[in-house]
Amino acid sequence: xxxxxxxxxxxxxxxxxxxxxxxxxxxxxxxxxxxxxxxxxxxxxxxxxxxxxxxxxxxxxxxxxxxxxxxxxxxxxxxxxxxxxxxxxxxxxxxxxxxxxxxxxxxxxxxxxxxxxxxxxxxxxxxxxxxxxxxxxxxxxxxxxxxxxxxxxxxxxxxxxxxxxxxxxxxxxxxxxxxxxxxxxxxxxxxxxxxxxxxxxxxxxxxxxxxxxxxxxxxxxxxxxxxxxxxxxxxxxxxxxxxxxxxxxxxxxxxxxxxxxxxxxxxxxxxxxxxxxxxxxxxxxxxxxxxxxxxxxxxxxxxxxxxxxxxxxxxxxxxxxxxxxxxxxxxxxxxxxxxxxxxxxxxxxxxxxxxxxxxxxxxxxxxxxxxxxxxxxxxxxxxxxxxxxxxxxxxxxxxxxxxxxxxxxxxxxxxxxxxxxxxxxxxxxxxxxxxxxxxxxxxxxxxxxxxxxxxxxxxxxxxxxxxxxxxxxxxxxxxxxxxxxxxxxxxxxxxxxxxxxxxxxxxxxxxxxxxxxxxxxxxxxxxxxxxxxxxxxxxxxxxxxxxxxxxxxxxxxxxxxxxxxxxxxxxxxxxxxxxxxxxxxxxxxxxxxxxxxxxxxxxxxxxxxxxxxxxxxxxxxxxxxxxxxxx
Numbered sequence: 261x262x263x264x265x266x267x268x269x270x271x272x273x274x275x276x277x278x279x280x281x282x283x284x285x286x287x288x289x290x291x292x293x294x295x296x297x298x299x300x301x302x303x304x305x306x307x308x309x310x311x312x313x314x315x316x317x318x319x320x321x322x323x324x325x326x327x328x329x330x331x332x333x334x335x336x337x338x339x340x341x342x343x344x345x346x347x348x349x350x351x352x353x354x355x356x357x358x359x360x361x362x363x364x365x366x367x368x369x370x371x372x373x374x375x376x377x378x379x380x381x382x383x384x385x386x387x388x389x390x391x392x393x394x395x396x397x398x399x400x401x402x403x404x405x406x407x408x409x410x411x412x413x414x415x416x417x418x419x420x421x422x423x424x425x426x427x428x429x430x431x432x433x434x435x436x437x438x439x440x441x442x443x444x445x446x447x448x449x450x451x452x453x454x455x456x457x458x459x460x461x462x463x464x465x466x467x468x469x470x471x472x473x474x475x476x477x478x479x480x481x482x483x484x485x486x487x488x489x490x491x492x493x494x495x496x497x498x499x500x501x502x503x504x505x506x507x508x509x510x511x512x513x514x515x516x517x518x519x520x521x522x523x524x525x526x527x528x529x530x531x532x533x534x535x536x537x538x539x540x541x542x543x544x545x546x547x548x549x550x551x552x553x554x555x556x557x558x559x560x561x562x563x564x565x566x567x568x569x570x571x572x573x574x575x576x577x578x579x580x581x582x583x584x585x586x587x588x589x590x591x592x593x594x595x596x597x598x599x600x601x602x603x604x605x606x607x608x609x610x611x612x613x614x615x616x617x618x619x620x621x622x623x624x625x626x627x628x629x630x631x632x633x634x635x636x637x638x639x640x641x642x643x644x645x646x647x648x649x650x651x652x653x654x655x656x657x658x659x660x661x662x663x664x665x666x667x668x669x670x671x672x673x674x675x676x677x678x679x680x681x682x683x684x685x686x687x688x689x690x691x692x693x694x695x696x697x698x699x700x701x702x703x704x705x706x707x708x709x710x711x712x713x714x715x716x717x718x719x720x721x722x723x724x725x726x727x728x729x730x731x732x733x734x735x736x737x738x739x740x741x742x743x744x745x746x747x748x749x750x751x752x753x754x755x756x757x758x759x760x761x762x763x764x765x766x767x768x769x770x771x772x773x774x775x776x777x778x779x780x781x782x783x784x785x786x787x788x789x790x791x792x793x794x795x796x797x798x799x800x801x802x803x804x805x806x807x808x809x810x811x812x813x814x815x816x817x818x819x820x821x822x823x824x825x826x827x828x829x830x831x832x833x834x835x836x837x838x839x840x841x842x843x844x845x846x847x848x849x850x851x852x853x854x855x856x857x858x859x860x861x862x863x864x865x866x867x868x869x870x871x872x873x874x875x876x877x878x879x880x881x882x883x884x885x886x887x888x889x890x891x
Contacts, residue, residue, distance in 0.1 A: 293390070297394045297395075297397070297398040297399065298398070298399050299399060300399060300400045300401045300405075303395070303398050303399070303400055303409070304405075304409070306387070306391055307391060307409050307412060307413060309387050310384055310387045310388045310391060310412070310413055310416045310417075311416065311484055312373075312380075312383075312384060312387075313373045313380040313381060313383070313384050313420070314373065314416075314419075314484065314583075314584070315372060315373045315374055315423070315583070315746075316371070316372035316373060316374065316583045316584075316585050316587075316744065317372070317374070317583060317744045317746050317810060318372075318583070318587045318728070318741065318744035319587050319588055319590065319593065319594045319605065319606075319728075319741065320370060320371065320372025320374055320585070320587065320588070320744075321347065321366045321367070321370070321372060321374045321375075322346050322347055322365075322366045322367060322370055322374070322375070323339060323343055323346050323370065324370070324588050324593040324594060324603075324605065325337060325339065325346070325347065325348060325366070325605065325606075326594065326605065326606045326808065326810065327347065327363075327366055327374060327810065328810045328812075328813030328814070329606055329808050329809070329810050329812070329813070330348045330606055331347070331348065331351050331363075331813055331860065332812040332813040332816060332829075332830060333609060333611050333612075333812065333816065333826075333829045333830045333833055334608065334609055334611065334612040334803070334807060334808060334812045335606045335607055335608050335609055335612065335721075335725070335808065336348075336607045336609060336720045336721055336833055336835075336853050337349070337605065337606065337607070338597065338603060338604040338605055338606075338607050338715075338716055338717075338718065338719065338720055339603065339605070339716060340352060340720070340854075341714055342715075342716045343716075346362075346366075347362035347363065347365065347366045348362075350362040351363075351858070351859075351860040352856065352858045352859065352860065353859055354859025354860060356860065356865075356869065357869070357872075357891075358869040358870070358871065358872040358875065358887060358891040359871070359872040359873070361868060361869045361871070363377075363427065363868045364376055364377050364378060364427075364868065364871065371585070372585075377423065377424065377427050377428075377868075378424070378428065378870060378871050378874055379871070379874070381420040381421075381423055381424050382420075382424075384416065384417075384420045385417055385420050385421065385435055386435065386438045386439075388413045388414070388416050388417035388420070389417065389435050389436065389437055389438045390438040391409075391410075391413040392410065392413050392414060392417070393437050393438065395409060395410045395413070396410075404472050405472075407470050407471070407472040407473075408470065408472035408473055410466075410470070411466065411467040411469075411470035411472065411473040412467070412473065412485065412486055414463040414464075414466040414467045415463065415464060415467040415473075415486045415490060415491050415494075416486060417463050418459075418460040418461075418463035418464050418467070418491070418494055419486070419490070419494060421456060421459065421460050421463075422460055422494050422497065422498050425453060425456060425457065425460075425498065425501065425507075426501070426814055427868045428867055428868050428870060428888065429453070429506065429507065429817070429866065429867035429868070429888070430450070430453065430867060430870070430886070430888055431450035431451055431452045431453055431455070431456065432450055432451065432456050433448050433449065433450050433451065434451045434455070434456060434459050445881045445882070446881055446882055446883075447882075448878075448881070448882055449882075449884075450886065452509065453502060453507045453509070454502045454507070454508070454509070454511070454513065457498045457499060457501070457502040460494065460495070460498050461495050461498070461499065461520070464491035464492070464494055464495045465491075465495075467486075467488065467491045468488050468491050468492070468527075470488075473486075473487065473488050473491075474487055474488065475487055475488045475489050475531040475532065476489060476531075476532065476572070476574075477570050478570055478571055478572045479570050480570045482570070483570055483584050484584040486581070487580075487581070488527075488531070489528055489531065489533060489580045489581070489747075490580055490581045490747060492524035492525075492527050492528050492580075492752070493524070493528075493580045493581070493747040493751070493752055494747075495520055495521075495524050496520065496521040496524040496525065496751075496752045496755045496756065497747075497751070497752075497755060499513070499516065499517045499520045499521065499759075500517055500521065500755045500758060500759055501814075501818055502517070503516070503517040503759065503762065504818035504819060505818070505819060505820065505821050505822075506817055506818045506819070506820050506821065506822055506866060507818060514759060514762040514763040515763045517759035517762070517763070518756075518759040518760050518762075518763035518765060520759075521752070521755050521756040521759045521760075522756055522759075522760070522768075524752060524756075525752050525753060525756050528580070528749060528752060532577055533577055533578065533580065533749045534577045534578065534749065535578050535749060535750060535753075535775070535776075535779050536559070536563045536575075536576055536577070536578040536579075536779075537559070537779055538559075538575065539555055539558055539559045539562060540562065540566075540575050541562060541566070542555075542558065544562075544730075544731060544732075545558040545559075545561055545562040545565070545731060546558035547731070549674035549697065549731065549732060550674075550731040550732075551671065551672040551673065551674070551697075551731075552660075552663050552664060553660070553663055554660055554781070556660035556779075556780040556781040557660035557661070557663040557664040557780075558664070559779075559780070560660060560661050560664040560665075560779075560780055561664035561665075561726070561727070561731070563576070563578070564664075564727050564728050564742065564745070565728065565729070565730050565731075565741075565742055566742050567582060567586065567742040567743040568582050568743070568745070577749075578745075578748050578749045578750065579745045579747075579748050579749075580747040580748055580749065580752075581745075581746050581747040582742075582743040582744060582745050582746065583743050583744045583746060584743070585743065586740045586741060586742065586743050587728065587740060587741030587742065587743070587744060588740060588741060589733075589738065589740055589741075590728055590729045590730070590733065590740070590741040591675065591729060591730075591733045591734050593605055594606055594725060594728070594729075594741075595724060595725060595726075595729045596667060596673065596700065596709060596724045597715075597716060597717030597718060597719075598677075598678075598679065598708040598709050598717050598718070599673075599675055599676070599677055599678060599734055600678050600734065600735060601678050601679065601717055602716070602717065603716040603717060604716065604717055604718060604719055604724060605725070606725045606808065607719045607720045607721040607723060607724065607725070607835075608665075608666050608721060608723040608724070608725055608807075608808065609721055609723075609833045609834065609835070609853075610637070610721060610722070610723075610833075610834040610835055610836055610850055611630075611637060611829075611833065611834060612666075612723075612803070612807060612808075613654075613662070613666060613668070613723060613836070614630065614640065615800055615803045615804055615807075616658050616659040616661065616662035616804055617658070617659050617782065617804075618646060618648040618649050618657045618658060618659070619648070619657050619658065619659065619660075619781075619782070620646075620647075620648055620657075620783065621777075621782055621783035621784070621785070622643060622645055622646035622647075622648065622649075623643045623646065623797075623800065624640075624642065624643060624646060624649050625640055625641055625642060625643055626641045626642065626643050626644075627643075627796040627797070627799075627800055628792075628796060629641050634827075634828050635827050635828060635831050635832055636832045636834075636852065637832055637833075637834045637850070637852075638834065638850050638851070638852070640850075651848060652846075652847070652848055654836075654848055655668050655669070655670065655671075659780065659782055659804065660780045660781060660782075661780055661804055661805070661807070664726065664727065665725070665726055665727040665807055665808065666723050666724070666725070666726055666727075667700045667702075667723065667724035667725070667726045668700070668702065668722070668723055668836075669700065669701060669702040669703060669722060669836065669838050669846065670699060670700070670701070670846075671699075671700045672697050672698065672699055672700065673697070673698055673700060673731075674695070674696070674697045674698075674731070674732055675695070675698075675732050675733065675734040675737070676694060676695050676734035676735045676736045676737065677691075677693060677694065677695075677696060677698055677734075678693060678734075678735060679693055679708065680692050680693050681708070682707045682708070684705075684706070684707045685701070685706065685707055685708055686701075686706075686840070686844070687699040687701045687706075688701070688708075695736065700724065701840075702719055702722045702723065702724075702836065702838060703838040703839060703840040703846060704837065704838060704839065705840075706840070709724070711835060711836070711837075711838065713854045719835075720835060720853050720854065721833075721834075721835035721836065721853060722835050722836030722837070722838055723835075723836065725808060727807065727808050728741050728742065728808075729741075745809075750776055750805055750806070751806060751811070753772050753775060753776055754772070754773070754776065754798070754801065754802050754805060754806070756768075756769075756772050757769045757770075757772035757773045757776075757798050757801075758795075758798050758799075758802070760772065761791060761794050761795055761798055762795070764791065766789075766791060766794055769794060769798065770784075770785050770787070770789070770794060773785055773797065773798055773801050776801060776805055777801070785797055799815070799819070802815060803815075816829045816830065817866050817867075820866055822866075822889075823863065824863065824866070825861055825862050825863045825865075825866070826860075826861040826862075826865060826866070827861050829861075830858055830860065830861045830865075831857060831858055831861040832852050832857060832858070833852070833853050833858065834850050834851065834852055834853065835850070835851050835852070835853050836848060836849075836850065836851075837849040837850055837851040862890070863889065863890055864888070864889060864890025864891055865890075867888040867889070868888070869887065869888055869891035870886055870887055870888060870891070872887075874886075875887045
């Protein structure tokens, strides 16, 4: 990391400071750091720089990709061939090195701050640390501002550390005070993963102790600012990671994880956070043209298609932190590619579809061993207790979240379709370009929405993403995707459920999962589940509730042992192999996506490579090799 004595100040819109005030600079265009903390507006502007690399997540990875969603077993990226030099294709091919890794090359100026994580996040950690060490003596207009800004800097530092841990999964140096430009760096050492998590929690607790830091942002002028609720969510997430097999170094931290997640959840509830349970726009999300089977599906879909309001009494009390920037034109870049003719983007996998239970609460597959061929996934190991599921009528009687999240063969969408139907589009021909209902036929060979092994506008898997797609958006209803909900209460509840299960508080774990399920009308988990059985149900509940939000990539890794790999989950990703018969019926089977084996499943892919130039710099200065295993 380069350390500069001078900075160019940046003005960010959420602070009420005019550009002309902030940018009153010396003739050289720069302000010394000593001068910054002698001016209230400059102090504000310096804190702005600590927000510089807050990620946008969602579909804002390179080329409007969902990044880790498509890098895990829950989806395949339809840009795998046409953009074969971007992240997904390079990972699928195993083309990742310590000098050029697709994960930290996944932004490429698409405006989402979704790349160069090691350098950018450490730069922000340094900015936060510098701010923290100088704010007490700074000239500011009020003590209220001083205290709130200090709390924000601590919390932002905790956030950036948490992101470094999630991606790189290794011990890091704890930077309480910034290093001086001329300091001897030879003594810099790394603390363990757990010690860094404890430091993150310490920073979060400093923020929580501030009476000036709010629990919720209530005005859009402060939309990007962090809150106490975010501090609790970070604590609950990172202590869960620290206790997980990949990171715990053989130590049992589950009781500690239980205590912390339980307290964070209680504090969030006590300060007004609750699951989103009220359908607020039924004329859109439960309209006839929304094509959902019940109000539960409509409710769940509405939540992800609407941004949370900045209000003291919002209808959405579940979202803890949403990104400041909206997502892109989802119908055009990450929905059903044929609608506008451009690209499909994320294609949900057969494995993800298999995870949705039937409405009686029974899993489709045996969760202990979902597939008889554990790596290739072509032979399902069905749950013998499930009497509702029919492999030749696979989309009936499913969890409402399935219908809110996935477009499947035979589902319908009302929107503006940018094409006339062809004779081979048997389910829809004839029909003109324009507003209409279209049956989403995904059988192999269907000319517009069928499964195909090439082309950006089609599905690779037999499924399209629906979760973030407004029911009727399109060229004549140009609604962009909602702001991405980076932290929400449902995740904290599931974090607590997992920690409670592992710490042998099984009743509490089950109750937490049941709260998530009740929101969408799913039956409670049986009281007779053993700890091992409950663990499997909790893991599956995370997969369903948090589907396509980017969690699965990190979950399958942290659940792995340090000497393990991802062969059973990520080596092969499968698709629905749907054949249309002459009588108009369908035969359902399974196939591997493009017949290709992903190469990003081996042990080294449990953690992202630290950039080689950074490793070489540290090695030259300290004599220690910080690189992750296998790179």
